[in-house]
Amino acid sequence: QVQLVESGGGLVQTGGSLRLSCAASGRTDSTYLMGWFRQAPGKERQFVAVINWSGGSTQYTDSVQGRFIISKDNAKNTVYLQMNSLKPEDTAVYYCAASPRRALFAIPGAYDYWGQGTQVTVSS
Numbered sequence: 001q002v003q004l005v006e007s008g009g010g011l012v013q014t015g016g017s018l019r020l021s022c023a024a025s026g027r028t029d030s031t032y033l034m035g036w037f038r039q040a041p042g043k044e045r046q047f048v049a050v051i052n053w054s055g056g057s058t059q060y061t062d063s064v065q066g067r068f069i070i071s072k073d074n075a076k077n078t079v080y081l082q083m084n085s086l087k088p089e090d091t092a093v094y095y096c097a098a099s100p101r102r103a104l105f106a107i108p109g110a111y112d113y114w115g116q117g118t119q120v121t122v123s124s
Contacts, residue, residue, distance in 0.1 A: 002026045002098045002113040009094060009118030012086055016122070020081040022096030022115055028053075033099040034079045036070060037108060038092035038120075045095070047106035049081060059105060064090075086122045093117040 008020040024031070035050040049060045049070040058070050069082040079096060097111035104110035 002028055002031060004096050004098060004113055004115035006094065006096050006115040006118040009120045011121045011123065013123050014087060016086050017082070017084045018086065018120060020083065020094055020096075020118060020120075022079045022081075024077045024079070024098060028077055028098075030100050031098045032102055033105050033111075034070075034072065035097045035099065035105060035111060036079075036081045036094060037097060038090075038094045039117075040092040043092075045108045046092075047108075048094070050105040051079060061106070083120070086120075088122045088124045090120060091122050092120060094120050 003025045005023045012018055031053045033050050034053050036048040037045050038048050039045040047061050048064055049068055051058050051070045051072055067085045072079045095117045096115045098113040099111040101110050
């Protein structure tokens, strides 16, 4: 089992920044990928970014490329999502997730463990 706890969400104006954190505990040695997803009201859960837990390679969805940065601190078992130049369309509940798999990183079903989510609201 892996437990994930997100923090750092809030209300910010267009163009502002937020940093989300995801603290992992439990059997993190079985984790290969750590991802961030988001879900807006009435929409499906959407892939945002992913990082290889050991190697550090990253992938982003096109709409956040160049604005968001995913990073990790293995000593703290924590993954971060630095969000810059925020837009109203970034408003959603953001979830972190852990996967033991090496593929399908953009598919929510590939992740075994999820946090409770943190709300991010960007006002225009």
